[in-house]
Amino acid sequence: DGGITQSPKYLFRKEGQNVTLSCEQNLNHDAMYWYRQDPGQGLRLIYYSQIVNDFQKGDIAEGYSVSREKKESFPLTVTSAQKNPTAFYLCASSMGGESPLHFGNGTRLTVT
Protein backbone atom coordinates (compact mmCIF):
# COMPACT_ATOMS: atom_id res chain seq x y z
CA ASP A 1 0.00 0.00 0.00
CA GLY A 2 1.22 3.51 -0.78
CA GLY A 3 1.70 5.88 2.06
CA ILE A 4 3.93 8.08 4.19
CA THR A 5 5.97 6.50 6.97
CA GLN A 6 7.29 8.53 9.86
CA SER A 7 9.58 7.11 12.47
CA PRO A 8 9.89 6.85 15.35
CA LYS A 9 6.39 7.38 16.73
CA TYR A 10 7.73 8.72 20.04
CA LEU A 11 11.13 10.31 20.64
CA PHE A 12 12.69 11.54 23.85
CA ARG A 13 15.83 13.68 23.97
CA LYS A 14 17.78 15.75 26.40
CA GLU A 15 18.08 19.48 25.88
CA GLY A 16 21.10 20.40 23.80
CA GLN A 17 21.00 17.33 21.57
CA ASN A 18 20.17 17.35 17.88
CA VAL A 19 17.60 14.79 16.74
CA THR A 20 16.54 13.62 13.27
CA LEU A 21 12.99 12.60 12.37
CA SER A 22 12.50 10.28 9.43
CA CYS A 23 9.90 10.63 6.67
CA GLU A 24 9.60 8.26 3.71
CA GLN A 25 6.88 8.18 1.04
CA ASN A 26 6.13 5.69 -1.73
CA LEU A 27 3.37 7.71 -3.40
CA ASN A 28 5.74 9.05 -6.08
CA HIS A 29 4.89 12.56 -4.92
CA ASP A 30 7.17 15.42 -5.95
CA ALA A 31 6.45 17.71 -3.00
CA MET A 32 7.10 17.00 0.67
CA TYR A 33 6.44 19.10 3.77
CA TRP A 34 7.16 19.24 7.48
CA TYR A 35 4.63 20.70 9.91
CA ARG A 36 4.65 21.28 13.64
CA GLN A 37 1.52 20.98 15.78
CA ASP A 38 1.26 22.29 19.34
CA PRO A 39 -1.65 21.41 21.67
CA GLY A 40 -4.92 23.05 20.67
CA GLN A 41 -3.43 24.71 17.62
CA GLY A 42 -3.42 24.30 13.87
CA LEU A 43 -0.43 23.15 11.87
CA ARG A 44 2.50 25.41 11.05
CA LEU A 45 4.86 24.84 8.13
CA ILE A 46 8.53 24.30 8.95
CA TYR A 47 10.11 23.40 5.59
CA TYR A 48 8.97 22.16 2.21
CA SER A 49 10.55 20.68 -0.89
CA GLN A 50 9.06 20.65 -4.35
CA ILE A 51 11.86 18.74 -6.03
CA VAL A 52 14.89 16.65 -5.16
CA ASN A 53 17.92 18.63 -3.95
CA ASP A 54 15.84 21.75 -3.34
CA PHE A 55 13.92 22.93 -0.28
CA GLN A 56 12.48 26.16 1.08
CA LYS A 57 11.87 27.59 4.55
CA GLY A 58 8.36 27.71 5.82
CA ASP A 59 6.91 29.97 8.49
CA ILE A 60 8.86 28.60 11.46
CA ALA A 61 12.18 27.26 10.06
CA GLU A 62 14.49 28.63 12.76
CA GLY A 63 16.22 25.83 14.68
CA TYR A 64 15.39 23.18 12.06
CA SER A 65 17.20 21.75 9.03
CA VAL A 66 16.22 19.36 6.23
CA SER A 67 17.66 17.53 3.24
CA ARG A 68 16.09 16.09 0.09
CA GLU A 69 18.62 13.78 -1.50
CA LYS A 70 16.01 11.29 -2.73
CA LYS A 71 12.48 11.80 -3.98
CA GLU A 72 11.14 9.39 -1.37
CA SER A 73 12.87 10.83 1.69
CA PHE A 74 12.70 14.15 3.55
CA PRO A 75 14.32 13.93 7.01
CA LEU A 76 13.97 16.76 9.52
CA THR A 77 16.68 17.62 12.07
CA VAL A 78 15.63 19.47 15.19
CA THR A 79 18.75 21.26 16.36
CA SER A 80 19.70 22.47 19.81
CA ALA A 81 18.99 26.01 18.54
CA GLN A 82 15.23 25.32 18.50
CA LYS A 83 13.97 26.96 21.68
CA ASN A 84 10.78 24.93 22.19
CA PRO A 85 11.26 21.63 20.37
CA THR A 86 8.67 19.58 22.27
CA ALA A 87 5.77 19.13 19.80
CA PHE A 88 4.00 16.77 17.43
CA TYR A 89 5.75 16.71 14.04
CA LEU A 90 3.88 15.76 10.88
CA CYS A 91 5.33 15.00 7.47
CA ALA A 92 3.16 15.37 4.37
CA SER A 93 3.40 14.95 0.63
CA SER A 94 1.47 15.91 -2.47
CA MET A 95 1.72 15.91 -6.26
CA GLY A 96 2.76 19.55 -5.95
CA GLY A 97 0.94 22.81 -6.57
CA GLU A 98 -2.69 22.82 -5.54
CA SER A 99 -3.38 19.15 -4.94
CA PRO A 100 -4.55 17.05 -1.99
CA LEU A 101 -2.11 16.94 0.89
CA HIS A 102 -1.49 13.57 2.56
CA PHE A 103 0.05 13.08 5.99
CA GLY A 104 2.12 10.51 7.83
CA ASN A 105 1.16 9.39 11.34
CA GLY A 106 3.48 11.84 13.05
CA THR A 107 6.32 11.80 15.57
CA ARG A 108 5.83 13.07 19.13
CA LEU A 109 9.09 14.65 20.28
CA THR A 110 9.70 15.38 23.94
CA VAL A 111 12.81 17.29 24.98
CA THR A 112 13.63 17.61 28.68
Next chain:
Amino acid sequence: GIQVEQSPPDLILQEGANSTLRCNFSDSVNNLQWFHQNPWGQLINLFYIPSGTKQNGRLSATTVATERYSLLYISSSQTTDSGVYFCALGRGGNEKLTFGTGTRLTIIP
Protein backbone atom coordinates in the same frame (compact mmCIF):
# COMPACT_ATOMS: atom_id res chain seq x y z
CA GLY B 1 -2.01 36.68 5.48
CA ILE B 2 -5.41 35.06 5.12
CA GLN B 3 -7.39 34.72 8.35
CA VAL B 4 -9.22 31.44 9.00
CA GLU B 5 -11.96 30.95 11.55
CA GLN B 6 -13.58 27.61 12.31
CA SER B 7 -16.80 27.18 14.22
CA PRO B 8 -17.90 25.86 16.54
CA PRO B 9 -14.67 25.16 18.43
CA ASP B 10 -16.25 22.20 20.20
CA LEU B 11 -19.24 20.04 19.40
CA ILE B 12 -20.66 17.11 21.37
CA LEU B 13 -23.34 14.98 19.71
CA GLN B 14 -25.17 11.74 20.21
CA GLU B 15 -24.41 8.92 17.79
CA GLY B 16 -26.70 9.16 14.76
CA ALA B 17 -26.97 12.96 14.81
CA ASN B 18 -26.05 15.24 11.92
CA SER B 19 -23.60 18.13 12.15
CA THR B 20 -22.36 21.11 10.18
CA LEU B 21 -18.88 22.53 10.64
CA ARG B 22 -18.00 25.94 9.24
CA CYS B 23 -14.79 27.52 7.95
CA ASN B 24 -14.77 31.27 7.26
CA PHE B 25 -11.88 33.01 5.55
CA SER B 26 -10.88 36.58 4.96
CA ASP B 27 -9.74 36.61 1.31
CA SER B 28 -10.14 34.78 -1.96
CA VAL B 29 -8.58 31.32 -2.17
CA ASN B 30 -7.94 28.73 -4.86
CA ASN B 31 -6.87 25.92 -2.55
CA LEU B 32 -9.09 24.64 0.28
CA GLN B 33 -8.91 21.27 2.00
CA TRP B 34 -10.67 19.58 4.92
CA PHE B 35 -8.89 17.13 7.22
CA HIS B 36 -9.91 14.86 10.09
CA GLN B 37 -7.41 14.23 12.90
CA ASN B 38 -8.33 11.16 14.94
CA PRO B 39 -7.63 10.85 18.67
CA TRP B 40 -4.28 9.18 17.88
CA GLY B 41 -3.10 12.15 15.86
CA GLN B 42 -3.49 10.74 12.37
CA LEU B 43 -4.57 13.35 9.80
CA ILE B 44 -6.73 12.19 6.91
CA ASN B 45 -7.55 14.33 3.90
CA LEU B 46 -11.34 14.42 3.51
CA PHE B 47 -11.84 16.83 0.65
CA TYR B 48 -9.95 19.05 -1.74
CA ILE B 49 -12.66 21.62 -2.43
CA PRO B 50 -11.70 25.17 -3.49
CA SER B 51 -15.23 25.60 -4.86
CA GLY B 52 -18.46 23.67 -5.36
CA THR B 53 -19.83 20.61 -3.59
CA LYS B 54 -18.45 17.12 -3.10
CA GLN B 55 -19.76 14.05 -1.33
CA ASN B 56 -18.05 10.98 0.04
CA GLY B 57 -20.37 8.59 1.84
CA ARG B 58 -21.80 10.25 4.95
CA LEU B 59 -19.59 13.30 4.49
CA SER B 60 -20.09 16.18 2.13
CA ALA B 61 -18.52 19.61 1.74
CA THR B 62 -19.51 22.85 0.08
CA THR B 63 -17.31 25.86 -0.60
CA VAL B 64 -18.85 29.19 -1.61
CA ALA B 65 -15.71 31.01 -2.63
CA THR B 66 -17.45 34.29 -3.44
CA GLU B 67 -18.84 34.47 0.11
CA ARG B 68 -15.64 33.14 1.69
CA TYR B 69 -16.86 30.13 3.59
CA SER B 70 -16.83 26.37 3.43
CA LEU B 71 -19.08 23.87 5.20
CA LEU B 72 -18.46 20.26 6.14
CA TYR B 73 -21.55 18.11 6.72
CA ILE B 74 -21.46 14.86 8.65
CA SER B 75 -24.61 12.78 8.61
CA SER B 76 -25.58 9.87 10.88
CA SER B 77 -22.52 10.40 13.10
CA GLN B 78 -20.56 7.43 14.38
CA THR B 79 -18.11 7.29 17.28
CA THR B 80 -15.28 6.93 14.78
CA ASP B 81 -16.10 10.43 13.53
CA SER B 82 -14.73 11.84 16.80
CA GLY B 83 -11.61 13.96 16.55
CA VAL B 84 -10.62 17.38 15.30
CA TYR B 85 -11.64 18.70 11.90
CA PHE B 86 -9.35 21.24 10.25
CA CYS B 87 -9.82 23.37 7.20
CA ALA B 88 -6.70 24.61 5.44
CA LEU B 89 -6.73 27.17 2.66
CA GLY B 90 -4.70 29.62 0.64
CA ARG B 91 -3.85 31.12 -2.73
CA GLY B 92 -1.36 28.96 -4.54
CA GLY B 93 0.33 25.66 -3.75
CA ASN B 94 0.15 23.67 -0.54
CA GLU B 95 3.11 25.60 0.88
CA LYS B 96 0.75 28.58 1.07
CA LEU B 97 -1.91 26.81 3.14
CA THR B 98 -3.06 28.35 6.42
CA PHE B 99 -4.65 25.91 8.87
CA GLY B 100 -7.55 26.81 11.10
CA THR B 101 -7.51 25.90 14.78
CA GLY B 102 -10.07 23.17 14.24
CA THR B 103 -13.45 21.98 15.49
CA ARG B 104 -13.27 19.23 18.11
CA LEU B 105 -16.14 16.78 17.56
CA THR B 106 -17.07 14.24 20.20
CA ILE B 107 -19.66 11.58 19.34
CA ILE B 108 -21.25 9.90 22.35
CA PRO B 109 -22.59 6.32 21.97
